[in-house]
Amino acid sequence: AKLLQFKAQLGGDEGKHVFVLKTAKGTRDYNPKQMAIREKVFNIIISCFKRHGAETIDTPVFELKETLTGKYGEDSKLIYDLKDQGGELLSLRYDLTVPFARYLAMNKITNIKRYHIAKVYRRDNPAMTRGRYREFYQCDFDIAGQYDAMIPDAECLKIVYEILNELDLGDFHIKVNDRRILDGMFAVCGVPDEKFRTICSTVDKLDKMAWEDVKKEMVNEKGLSEDVANRIGEYVSMQGGQDLAEQLLQDPKLSQNKQACAGLTDMKLLFSYLELFQVTDKVVFDLSLARGLDYYTGVIYEAILSQTIPAPAEQNGADEAAVSVGSVAGGGRYDGLVGMFDPKGRKVPCVGVSIGIERIFSIMEQKAETSSEKVRTTETQVLVASAQKNLLEERLKLTSELWNTGIKAEVLYKKNPKLLSQLQHCEETGIPLVAILGEQELKDGVVKLRNVASREEVRLISDQNH
Amino acid sequence: AKLLQFKAQLGGDEGKHVFVLKTAKGTRDYNPKQMAIREKVFNIIISCFKRHGAETIDTPVFELKETLTGKYGEDSKLIYDLKDQGGELLSLRYDLTVPFARYLAMNKITNIKRYHIAKVYRRDNPAMTRGRYREFYQCDFDIAGQYDAMIPDAECLKIVYEILNELDLGDFHIKVNDRRILDGMFAVCGVPDEKFRTICSTVDKLDKMAWEDVKKEMVNEKGLSEDVANRIGEYVSMQGGQDLAEQLLQDPKLSQNKQACAGLTDMKLLFSYLELFQVTDKVVFDLSLARGLDYYTGVIYEAILSQTIPAPAEQNGADEAAVSVGSVAGGGRYDGLVGMFDPKGRKVPCVGVSIGIERIFSIMEQKAETSSEKVRTTETQVLVASAQKNLLEERLKLTSELWNTGIKAEVLYKKNPKLLSQLQHCEETGIPLVAILGEQELKDGVVKLRNVASREEVRLISDQNH
Numbered sequence: 001a002k003l004l005q006f007k008a009q010l011g012g013d014e015g016k017h018v019f020v021l022k023t024a025k026g027t028r029d030y031n032p033k034q035m036a037i038r039e040k041v042f043n044i045i046i047s048c049f050k051r052h053g054a055e056t057i058d059t060p061v062f063e064l065k066e067t068l069t070g071k072y073g074e075d076s077k078l079i080y081d082l083k084d085q086g087g088e089l090l091s092l093r094y095d096l097t098v099p100f101a102r103y104l105a106m107n108k109i110t111n112i113k114r115y116h117i118a119k120v121y122r123r124d125n126p127a128m129t130r131g132r133y134r135e136f137y138q139c140d141f142d143i144a145g146q147y148d149a150m151i152p153d154a155e156c157l158k159i160v161y162e163i164l165n166e167l168d169l170g171d172f173h174i175k176v177n178d179r180r181i182l183d184g185m186f187a188v189c190g191v192p193d194e195k196f197r198t199i200c201s202t203v204d205k206l207d208k209m210a211w212e213d214v215k216k217e218m219v220n221e222k223g224l225s226e227d228v229a230n231r232i233g234e235y236v237s238m239q240g241g242q243d244l245a246e247q248l249l250q251d252p253k254l255s256q257n258k259q260a261c262a263g264l265t266d267m268k269l270l271f272s273y274l275e276l277f278q279v280t281d282k283v284v285f286d287l288s289l290a291r292g293l294d295y296y297t298g299v300i301y302e303a304i305l306s307q308t309i310p311a312p313a314e315q316n317g318a319d320e321a322a323v324s325v326g327s328v329a330g331g332g333r334y335d336g337l338v339g340m341f342d343p344k345g346r347k348v349p350c351v352g353v354s355i356g357i358e359r360i361f362s363i364m365e366q367k368a369e370t371s372s373e374k375v376r377t378t379e380t381q382v383l384v385a386s387a388q389k390n391l392l393e394e395r396l397k398l399t400s401e402l403w404n405t406g407i408k409a410e411v412l413y414k415k416n417p418k419l420l421s422q423l424q425h426c427e428e429t430g431i432p433l434v435a436i437l438g439e440q441e442l443k444d445g446v447v448k449l450r451n452v453a454s455r456e457e458v459r460l461i462s463d464q465n466h
Numbered sequence: 467a468k469l470l471q472f473k474a475q476l477g478g479d480e481g482k483h484v485f486v487l488k489t490a491k492g493t494r495d496y497n498p499k500q501m502a503i504r505e506k507v508f509n510i511i512i513s514c515f516k517r518h519g520a521e522t523i524d525t526p527v528f529e530l531k532e533t534l535t536g537k538y539g540e541d542s543k544l545i546y547d548l549k550d551q552g553g554e555l556l557s558l559r560y561d562l563t564v565p566f567a568r569y570l571a572m573n574k575i576t577n578i579k580r581y582h583i584a585k586v587y588r589r590d591n592p593a594m595t596r597g598r599y600r601e602f603y604q605c606d607f608d609i610a611g612q613y614d615a616m617i618p619d620a621e622c623l624k625i626v627y628e629i630l631n632e633l634d635l636g637d638f639h640i641k642v643n644d645r646r647i648l649d650g651m652f653a654v655c656g657v658p659d660e661k662f663r664t665i666c667s668t669v670d671k672l673d674k675m676a677w678e679d680v681k682k683e684m685v686n687e688k689g690l691s692e693d694v695a696n697r698i699g700e701y702v703s704m705q706g707g708q709d710l711a712e713q714l715l716q717d718p719k720l721s722q723n724k725q726a727c728a729g730l731t732d733m734k735l736l737f738s739y740l741e742l743f744q745v746t747d748k749v750v751f752d753l754s755l756a757r758g759l760d761y762y763t764g765v766i767y768e769a770i771l772s773q774t775i776p777a778p779a780e781q782n783g784a785d786e787a788a789v790s791v792g793s794v795a796g797g798g799r800y801d802g803l804v805g806m807f808d809p810k811g812r813k814v815p816c817v818g819v820s821i822g823i824e825r826i827f828s829i830m831e832q833k834a835e836t837s838s839e840k841v842r843t844t845e846t847q848v849l850v851a852s853a854q855k856n857l858l859e860e861r862l863k864l865t866s867e868l869w870n871t872g873i874k875a876e877v878l879y880k881k882n883p884k885l886l887s888q889l890q891h892c893e894e895t896g897i898p899l900v901a902i903l904g905e906q907e908l909k910d911g912v913v914k915l916r917n918v919a920s921r922e923e924v925r926l927i928s929d930q931n932h
Contacts, residue, residue: 024529025554035524038524052874057495061585106495151880154862403624415614
């Protein structure tokens with residue numbers, strides 16, 4: 001909606017080439033105000049990652065096409081390919097997890113704790129007012145290595161908790177489940193093996209669809225019997241904590257399934273660590289959480305903000321009146337992915353989390369718009385000004401000296417700017433101080449320094465002529 | 467050379483599909499050590515941009531193909547196009563200047579001082595040991611707006627000077643010229659109007675080729691007469707400062723050319739401002755500087771490091787023994803570019819500079835390798851360890867408390883790690899402190915804190931049970 005999409009007729013005749021001045025579909029520019037907010041959000045996230053001892057890496061924006069092939073299941077159709085211009089076939093990265101796994105296998109790294117903040121690309125249907133873009137940032141934190149069960153997994157959840165707390169976005173909760181529990185559940189409900197993944201995708205829609213509709217999809221589209229679907233329905237309505245894990249370990253059917261038992265035992269252990277990390281007040285063991293991606297093998301999680309975003313003014317359509325922000329972070333364990341890249345299939349167990357920063361930006365931007373505090377887009381401390389004419393040289397010289405001592409300073413690029421326009425520049429951009437040069441001050445060897453807001457003035461002895 | 471390019475035979479038969487584990491041609495991953503250096507370099511550059519009062523923006527990695535069309539002259543063939551997957555035709559950005567101009571026109575912005583640090587893409591012949599990649603960072607600073615002559619231009623040069631000084635890369639100099647002086651010079655030498663741009667490209671090669679070879683290209687390939695080429699040869703050998711500008715304003719031929727006079731008068735003014743900014747010791751007015759891009763309209767400049775890089779060990783080939791780093795920054799004035807995007811052709815005068823960060827990374831990485839000081843890739847202040855078994859819960863609890871108070875802390879993800887391996891982790895990653903938990907300390911309510919390097923120990927009263 002913010003895109004200015006006017007058309008400039010370059011040719012004379014109608015129907016001739018029309019040049020559209022816009023960014024590509026589903027993408028946006030960040031203006032200075034948005035960048036200031038983005039910097040603030042990144043600082044909070046990066047501080048948290050560093051507090052947890054993470055290193056950082058970077059990978060190219062495109063990968064060999066075959067590196068991405070077979071990693072995303074049905075979502076593969078959303079990958080951006082580059083044109084074949086001779087040479088290799090390339091695709092834009094779809095997430096940061098697959099490039100990370102490729103990096104580990106290529107460099108034979110068996111343990112690392114790293115974060116990676118970068119843009120990823122999906123040819124999805126954009127919904128930009130809800131913060132859904134085709135080019136968007138991911139902030140990933142992952143722990144790779146053979147470690148004792150659930151300790152790194154618990155740290156990932158602790159990190160989500162810390163970041164969402166510090167960003168101060170209101171109440172949130174983190175759903176947790178395990179792929180092995182899901183698979184075990186499908187098995188004991190009577191889902192045929194080959195349908196696990198596709199039924200998993202259907203269960204994943206429970207956050208947007210009612211159970212009745214999910215059930216219909218299972219029966220009518222995926223060919224499950226009513227009975228089987230009903231049995232799944234009972235399980236996926238369950239929510240709890242450590243107690244639920246214990247209860248399900250006693251479940252006559254689930255307790256017979258090896259996969260489910262392994263998942264439930266780990267879930268109990270996870271909650272005991274979360275207790276030590278003091279984060280159990282926000283974490284819910286939820287059997288309906290499925291997550292779409294194919295590569296997860298163990299624990300999975302997703303953080304959801306309770307808050308709804310009011311619809312932006314431009315938007316019309318009643319059903320858009322207030323939308324749930326939904327998931328702002330998600331992740332899980334993927335122990336098989338690195339092995340897919342290793343020529344000998346050597347596995348490196350991994351667990352990680354990805355913060356979905358665009359939705360967070362949307363909320364922060366709306367907060368900033370309604371706040372009385374003005375967002376500064378520069379850090380300039382002082383403007384070097386003059387009240388009289390013909391003092392450009394003196395202004396430039398003083399500004400240069402301020403720069404040389406590390407002071408953030410600006411000067412207007414005019415020979416003889418009016419004092420009023422110099423003061424206006426300070427007020428518009430939030431520069432707190434103005435150094436005003438005049439003939440008399442130069443003679444006396446002083447600089448007049450004025451506080452823009454309070455108009456208080458002090459005279460400082462100038463270094464200029466020393 | 468650092469790419470591990472092993473091949474994994476996925477099929478059984480030879481000649482079948484071979485999966486190559488590598489990054490795309492001309493690109494590289496950044497490992498944690500390289501990222502630590504990159505962060506340091508970016509901090510210096512961003513601090514400088516902020517000291518000069520710049521805001522920052524960001525634009526998408528791809529633009530509509532037609533946004534880039536007709537902006538880069540002969541270099542257009544190096545643009546990466548995306549595959550046509552239905553919808554718009556897109557290309558990866560080739561630089562940050564054209565997206566900046568598109569941004570200004572689209573948002574009708576007539577004045578801004580902004581920086582933009584992002585990756586750009588060129589399907590060039592990579593020379594990675596010399597820091598030439600197909601995906602590389604640019605750090606751009608630009609001033610857009612209608613201002614008095616040469617004041618913003620001088621600030622751009624001041625910025626290059628400050629950044630190269632602070633990066634501490636050894637001696638450097640900045641060549642300055644003006645497109646109008648070049649055009650005037652071509653005119654008075656007898657170059658036909660339609661050959662200005664192509665002769666400009668040939669002059670641009672003088673930093674890599676001897677005059678004799680440049681002359682041959684002018685005469686044999688571009689069809690100039692010997693006489694005309696010789697006259698150009700006389701001018702392009704000239705170097706100096708403000709004095710040279712004054713001298714050329716007296717030149718019987720050049721002084722008759724309006725373009726040249728305007729350029730020379732501005733050059734004089736520029737040097738007077740550079741004098742006030744105390745940077746003339748590194749700036750040379752050099753008539754051989756041409757710069758390839760089509761969009762420059764006034765002053766142009768390029769910063770060159772004097773240092774040569776020794777050839778990396780892997781490299782063989784005698785002529786690669788020591789290569790000049792060459793240009794590490796460049797830019798100039800482009801008053802017509804924004805108008806190309808505006809439907810009414812409204813112009814926004816711009817001047818800017820782009821720091822070529824990859825070559826700087828190469829130098830810094832080599833410096834780090836030969837330095838005795840180890841580059842840390844994490845900022846962890848303390849490792850929470852134990853000497854005895856069965857203290858995992860206590861370790862996790864203390865670590866969590868440290869995180870909650872903002873201390874950067876790590877804990878090994880093992881139930882019962884050996885003290886030695888915990889201390890080794892500190893030494894390998896440079897963690898300065900280790901908190902050692904033991905039964906006795908827990909009973910006494912204290913924590914033993916050891917300085918890893920000096921082995922000094924202190925006991926602190928623990929908050930754990932309060």
